[in-house]
Amino acid sequence: MMDYSEAAERISRKFAKSGQTPDLKKIEGKLRRLVDEFGVQPLEAERSVTNELAKEYNLPVPGAGSSAGSGKGGGTEEKRIAEGVPGEWVTIEGKVVGLSAPASPSIAQSGIIADESGAIRFVVWAKSNAPAMTEGSWYRIESAVVDEYKGVPNLKIHSGTTIKEITEDRSLIPTPVPIHDLRPGIGGVRAKFVQEWDASHERMLQSGLLGDETGTIKFVIWREPGREKLVPGALYNIFYAQVDEFNGRLSLNLNGATILQEEGEIAVSGGEVTVTGAIVHIAPGSGIIKRCPVEGCNRALSRQNYCPVHEIQPKFVYDLRIKGWLDDGEKTHNVLIQRDVVESLTGISLEKAQEIAENNPLGMDEVFIQMRDKILGRYITCTGREIEGRLLVNACGKVAFGTQDHTALLNRAGGAPS
Amino acid sequence: MSANQKDMGRREGQFEREPARRVFAAELRECRYQFKDGEDEKSPTFVLLPSGERSNRIFIVGTLTEKTRQGEQNIFYRGRVVDPTGTFFIMAGSYQPEAMQQLAKIETPAFVAVIGKTSVYPKPDGSGVLVSVRVESITVVDKETRDLWVLDAAKHTLDRVDTYAKELTPDMLKAKEQYPTIDPSLFRKIAYDALAQIKI
Numbered sequence: 001m002m003d004y005s006e007a008a009e010r011i012s013r014k015f016a017k018s019g020q021t022p023d024l025k026k027i028e029g030k031l032r033r034l035v036d037e038f039g040v041q042p043l044e045a046e047r048s049v050t051n052e053l054a055k056e057y058n059l060p061v062p063g064a065g066s067s068a069g070s071g072k073g074g075g076t077e078e079k080r081i082a083e084g085v086p087g088e089w090v091t092i093e094g095k096v097v098g099l100s101a102p103a104s105p106s107i108a109q110s111g112i113i114a115d116e117s118g119a120i121r122f123v124v125w126a127k128s129n130a131p132a133m134t135e136g137s138w139y140r141i142e143s144a145v146v147d148e149y150k151g152v153p154n155l156k157i158h159s160g161t162t163i164k165e166i167t168e169d170r171s172l173i174p175t176p177v178p179i180h181d182l183r184p185g186i187g188g189v190r191a192k193f194v195q196e197w198d199a200s201h202e203r204m205l206q207s208g209l210l211g212d213e214t215g216t217i218k219f220v221i222w223r224e225p226g227r228e229k230l231v232p233g234a235l236y237n238i239f240y241a242q243v244d245e246f247n248g249r250l251s252l253n254l255n256g257a258t259i260l261q262e263e264g265e266i267a268v269s270g271g272e273v274t275v276t277g278a279i280v281h282i283a284p285g286s287g288i289i290k291r292c293p294v295e296g297c298n299r300a301l302s303r304q305n306y307c308p309v310h311e312i313q314p315k316f317v318y319d320l321r322i323k324g325w326l327d328d329g330e331k332t333h334n335v336l337i338q339r340d341v342v343e344s345l346t347g348i349s350l351e352k353a354q355e356i357a358e359n360n361p362l363g364m365d366e367v368f369i370q371m372r373d374k375i376l377g378r379y380i381t382c383t384g385r386e387i388e389g390r391l392l393v394n395a396c397g398k399v400a401f402g403t404q405d406h407t408a409l410l411n412r413a414g415g416a417p418s
Numbered sequence: 419m420s421a422n423q424k425d426m427g428r429r430e431g432q433f434e435r436e437p438a439r440r441v442f443a444a445e446l447r448e449c450r451y452q453f454k455d456g457e458d459e460k461s462p463t464f465v466l467l468p469s470g471e472r473s474n475r476i477f478i479v480g481t482l483t484e485k486t487r488q489g490e491q492n493i494f495y496r497g498r499v500v501d502p503t504g505t506f507f508i509m510a511g512s513y514q515p516e517a518m519q520q521l522a523k524i525e526t527p528a529f530v531a532v533i534g535k536t537s538v539y540p541k542p543d544g545s546g547v548l549v550s551v552r553v554e555s556i557t558v559v560d561k562e563t564r565d566l567w568v569l570d571a572a573k574h575t576l577d578r579v580d581t582y583a584k585e586l587t588p589d590m591l592k593a594k595e596q597y598p599t600i601d602p603s604l605f606r607k608i609a610y611d612a613l614a615q616i617k618i
Contacts, residue, residue, distance in 0.1 A: 033527070037527075038527050038529065039502060039615060041502070044498075045483070048483040048484050048498070278477050278531070278570075280438050280477055280533045280555075325435060327437055327477060329439060329477070331437055334435075372557070373557055376557045377530075377531020377532070377533065377557045377559050378563055379563065379566045400562070401562050401566055409573060409613055410613050412576055
């Protein structure tokens with residue numbers, strides 16, 4: 001336990017030299033407040049009070065500077081396909097699981113090569129004079145280059161690359177990837193066709209949503225001879241589909257893929273997800289907003305009441321929403337919280353928010369600030385549907401301090417190292 | 419605040435936002451090694467925690483004991499946020515106007531939640547380095563939030579220490595190399611002491 005009067009004496013002595021006589025009782029009170037009420041360590045409290053006094057008596061304070069980081073290099077290494085990083089020279093062994101028509105005369109062959117770790121699209125340059133590969137055969141490809149095209153890794157076979165056919169019999173059982181873990185490139189999933197969408201283009205055969213336990217992803221099949229539509233509600237094993245990325249969202253192009261329908265049923269996360277964490281950011285456009293009143297539109301209007309489709313709408317409708325990031329320390333989730341949840345979370349109703357916005361010099365910004373100050377940095381639990389990387393929150397609550405959690409962690413920390 | 423909302427949302431979506439790590443002051447203080455992931459100008463910079471996790475951003479809740487306004491033309495604020503294990507050094511300058519205004523408004527002492535970017539600086543007097551947190555946002559919170567954070571930080575610290583004891587991740591190997599004298603099991607004791615300070 002800290003002896004406050006002794007510490008106060010110590011502090012006051014430091015100022016005696018410069019002819020100051022600080023109030024001992026006041027120092028003691030400040031120390032007591034920091035330690036008892038705010039849980040500050042005694043040494044830090046003493047330091048803090050000393051500095052405060054120094055500032056009061058006009059004495060100096062410290063400063064800081066800046067710094068830099070470092071890089072890395074690479075060589076041609078034998079790798080599993082999933083380990084190839086753009087910019088690297090690699091040697092791989094894999095099976096050609098698909099060939100596609102070359103997109104240009106300078107390309108001799110293009111397709112997909114796979115091993116048990118994953119698959120990658122490859123391109124054989126015409127100038128490389130490489131032997132033609134056949135679908136279904138295994139090859140050892142030495143000194144090829146992993147490249148990146150539109151954010152998707154690509155294996156480039158050039159004149160310095162050696163290709164050897166592997167004649168021994170090898171089997172390849174591709175493993176599906178949870179939808180949540182898909183990355184741009186080539187990927188496979190075991191998923192249910194959960195929702196069919198209207199084809200938005202005449203060249204499109206079908207599009208919709210595939211789902212598994214971990215999430216959902218949009219897919220598209222383009223019109224092509226031999227391509228068939230999927231059956232809504234059915235379960236599929238899909239291998240070597242192309243995972244595309246557009247505006248940070250992934251989708252599956254099934255045209256080059258191997259698709260096998262399977263009997264059975266899987267749970268699809270189209271249901272609810274629950275995430276607990278701290279709100280670490282509240283994005284602009286949160287708080288009170290104005291929406292377009294035109295039937296079926298409901299778009300958010302600009303400050304000048306402008307709807308991107310229906311232009312100026314002076315008879316807008318007010319709404320509340322919070323767009324932000326909920327962070328659990330490992331991953332940050334993009335959340336969109338709708339009106340009734342915003343009301344219960346912030347304690348500010350739409351009516352109240354409207355009153356603040358209309359009677360305050362800062363207008364709608366004032367609502368943003370008040371809501372921010374109420375929830376930023378707080379621990380909350382959000383439940384909702386995850387759609388295209390964003391959690392649409394329909395219920396949420398503040399996390400309360402749990403004595404059991406505290407005890408469990410104390411036991412875990414105090415236990416022998418495992 | 420509203421004109422280019424749409425663009426911002428789209429841009430944010432393209433990147434995976436860096437998570438805010440939970441770390442006690444006593445561990446963050448030991449950081450010396452900072453690196454960039456990728457050669458791109460915009461590649462994120464990480465501080466390597468001694469327990470072997472990379473941190474670009476952290477989330478802390480503690481007591482703001484002190485704040486100072488500095489600079490003439492380029493005004494910035496420095497502050498100290500203490501947790502049960504030590505002190506975080508925070509700063510907010512004119513490049514973070516919102517954070518600076520938030521910090522300027524807060525009266526010390528107060529419990530605060532801080533989200534910020536971590537970096538390692540050489541000390542001006544050349545006597546080693548200083549780890550500081552550039553504030554992205556700071557808000558006043560209550561004691562319960564502080565206690566929740568202590569649980570959260572203890573949990574993540576123990577997770578790291580346990581993983582370190584079982585199987586080293588690439589970042590943990592790097593940490594072993596960069597911090598040869600630090601035994602991460604030390605942070606287990608620090609987490610215990612921090613938890614023990616919560617009064618019920």
